Amino acid sequence: MAIFAQQLEDLLRESFPNAQIAVEGSDGRHMSAMVVDESFRGLNRVQQQRAVYAALKGKMDGPDGELHALALTTKAPD
Template sequence: MAILATDIEEMIREAFPSAQISVQGDDGAHFSAEVIDESFRGKNRVQQQRAVYAALKGKMDGSAGEVHALALTTRAPD
C-alpha cells in the first residue's frame, strides 16, 4: 500500500508537535520534507535528520520500507 505525504507529516508531527513541517510527493514512495523545529538548535545536520528518520518508525527501513526516498531539510527556526 502506498504511503501519502500526509501520513509522513502526521508521523513527524507526533515527534515534533511544534514544528513547521512541509512534505511533498505524490507517487507513494519518493518524498521531500522540510522540518523546522526549536529542538534542532545546537544539533548538527546528521543529528537533526536522524531524529526525523526515527519519527518515521521504520517506514524507510531497507527494501521493505514503504518510503523509498526522502529528501530532507532540517533546521532550527531563525
C-alpha cells in the same frame, strides 16, 4: 505499500508537534520534507536528520520499506 504525504506529516508531527513541516510528493515512495523545529537548535545536520528518521518509525527500513527516498531539509527556526 505506499505512504501518502499526509501520513508522513502526521508521523513527523507526533515527534515534532510544534514544528513547521512541509511534505511534498505524490507517488508514495519518493518524497521531500522540510522540518523546522526548535529541538534542532545546537544539533548538527546529521543529528537533526537522525531525529527525523527515528520519527518515521521504520517506514524507510530495508528494501520493503513504505518510503523509498526522502529528500530532507532540517533546521532550527531563525
